[in-house]
Amino acid sequence: MADQGFSDASMNDFATWAPVLRLLRAEKAGEPAGKPVRVAGRIGRHGWSLALTRRMPPPGRAAQVEDTREENEAVERVQSALADAGVDDVSFTAGIEATGRTTLRLLGPSPAVEPGIGTPHPGALILVDGALPEPWRRLPEPFPGAAPAPSADPELLERTLRERLPHAIGATEEEIAAAEARLGVALPHELKVLYRVTRARWEDLGGDHEAVMDAFMAVGCELFDLDGLHVADAASRHYLWGFAAMEAVSTSPDAMVQGLVGSPGWIAFGDNGGGDRLAVDLTPGPRGHQGQIIMLSHEESVGAGLVADSLTDLVLGRFGARPGGSGVRRPPAVARVNIASLSSVEAAAHPGLEVLSIGVWDDAPLSLAPVIGLPRLRTLTAYPGTLADPLEIAELTGLEYLELGPQEWRVLLDAGAVPRSLSAAAIEVHGDQDPLAIVALANEILGLWGRPRIVQTVLEGGLGPLP
Incomplete structure (x- = not known):
């Protein structure tokens, strides 16, 4: 990732971010003393996602503004900087040493990446500029x-x-x-x-x-x-690729x-x-x-x-x-294979299938062989670890949207087998994975299409010792 500062000085000022980082560090107070901690989050001009535990009000009392004042004021400081910089949303990750010395990395934005929802990880990667999901292209x-x-x-x-x-x-x-x-x-x-x-x-x-x-x-x-x-x-109906596809x-x-x-x-x-x-x-x-x-x-x-x-x-x-x-609401063109829905890929396969979603699965990994050659299949999403052979994806020649776990993407990238028919893609992340690794993977995918990559802005500063 490239190092690139924001045009607005307050976005590049460590002091803008310090109150948020202190709150996140305090959340990690239960971890072994003396060891560095990693924190991450996302802040947008109209909302934020931070791993903070909010205290419950005493029994018989409703939540008050004062209960979250410190969090609100810390976030508002960043939101003001975002507005000044003309940026809607930014994710971040930071390594904080025991001394309080901190390396903060701001990730993005990129015109080719939709913001993640409730996560510091990137959302859908737009591989073809101006591409629309198929339902948004359909005329009466x-x-x-x-x-x-x-x-x-x-x-x-x-x-x-x-x-x-x-x-x-x-x-x-x-x-x-x-x-x-x-x-x-x-x-x-x-x-x-x-x-x-x-x-x-x-x-x-x-x-x-x-x-x-x-x-x-x-x-x-x-x-x-x-x-x-x-x-x-x-065009009058807003969409995000991960949902619209x-x-x-x-x-x-x-x-x-x-x-x-x-x-x-x-x-x-x-x-x-x-x-x-x-x-x-x-x-x-x-x-x-x-x-x-x-x-x-x-x-x-x-x-x-x-x-x-x-x-x-x-x-x-x-x-x-x-x-x-x-x-x-859910036409037969959309099929879901998981522990609560369809029990096999074979049960989902038919000539009119457009969308195949493989979700949480507690049996042997699944083969995509039953859907290879289907004429209308355009979307595949697969929960990490559910595919027996990710390279079978290369035989799905009509895909326009693909969402996989990091390991499955790694298999496709290493084999040079990422489908070139894609208009958009996404990395499905579960658990507390380092955003830097996910961003590096996203940039590798974006690079195949020559799309603008997610840039990294590095800020350094001190938070002081823990109180």
């Missing part, structure tokens, strides 16, 4: 027979909205046309009617809370104004809504008040209606659920009673 299928629902009634919709919102200020035709030009799609008739009645600018309500609630009840959602109207395509999308023949991450035909126009977006669906499933109303959950990254057959139905409170989701 055309179903030419789709038509508006019989319940769609623009005249009834307009009459109802004007009765409920007699003082609303509507959008002009020019404003609606400008929104269509920005989105690159013509708004459906019902949606135009809605915005002709109300342009949904909260300043029009003069800060009147009762008027805000009336508007919510009149429409059935928190309506976006024309500037907030947006296409809920795949484990998803698979499918649309059953009787689905009302297509099983997609997003669609250029999903026009998001409101929020249910809990962070879930409502959208007009212009690319419905085989049994769906053009212009039906769907909801995209903020807790999920794939699929949408049917809310109403039309915007008219939504406003009138006539919600869809038929199953309208976009398919099963």
Whole structure:
């Protein structure tokens, strides 16, 4: 790893990190006296992961801010430096001698590495710049027979909205046309009617809370104004490779809504008040209606659920009673082999398999022979020690994502057998493994694709003797 300082002086100042390091050293107080200790962690601008034991409050008392004040203040000092440096997240490891002399190594960031979650180890390695997981590349299928629902009634919709919102200020035709030009799609008739009645600018309500609630009840959602109207395509749903590569999308023949991450035909126009977006669906499933109303959950990254057959139905409170989701949560394309799920790789193998996850296993290591040659297999994750022969991976020629333990990666690297079809990869780490060794392995993988490596910034200083 290369030595490289951050551009911001406070990030390169050992004093910025000293309070955090003292807390972590104190956590190791039970280890043999006089021996060096190693600590590690991750701090981001919006959260952190540190191996600190938080004291439980006395019985009968809730946790107080004071209980974690020292930790919070130490972390906030680093977070302030991260913000000044324009860095979102950094992991670190430090060796602390008995005298308090400390060598701190800041690891990253790298534009080719996603942050790890709850660990100082790197997250997914992006081997191909701009690569997207397959579900995020999937576009809607055309179903030419789709038509508006019989319940769609623009005249009834307009009459109802004007009765409920007699003082609303509507959008002009020019404003609606400008929104269509920005989105690159013509708004459906019902949606135009809605915005002709109300342009949904909260300043029009003069800060009147009762008027805000009336508007919510009149429409059935928190309506976006024309500037907030947006296409809920795949890019609008955030992802991390390690999770997104484990998803698979499918649309059953009787689905009302297509099983997609997003669609250029999903026009998001409101929020249910809990962070879930409502959208007009212009690319419905085989049994769906053009212009039906769907909801995209903020807790999920794939699929949408049917809310109403039309915007008219939504406003009138006539919600869809038929199953309208976009398919099963875990389609057959995703298979998990572990002590609680499938009992063999053979049981997972079929021509439509896209994702194979091998988890905790208490039997003999498994062979990948049953899935070699499967045409759609694109993701393989394997818990460390579960593969009989990691070199079988070289025969899985369609992989785009691979997650293995350090020893399995070592076998592939030494044999020159890392699949070149990969777009992203990850190292699965369990236990208290030295982040430096994992980062070195990650950099070796990144180097095969000529990607930016994880840099190391070395800081030295003293923490003083233990109190």
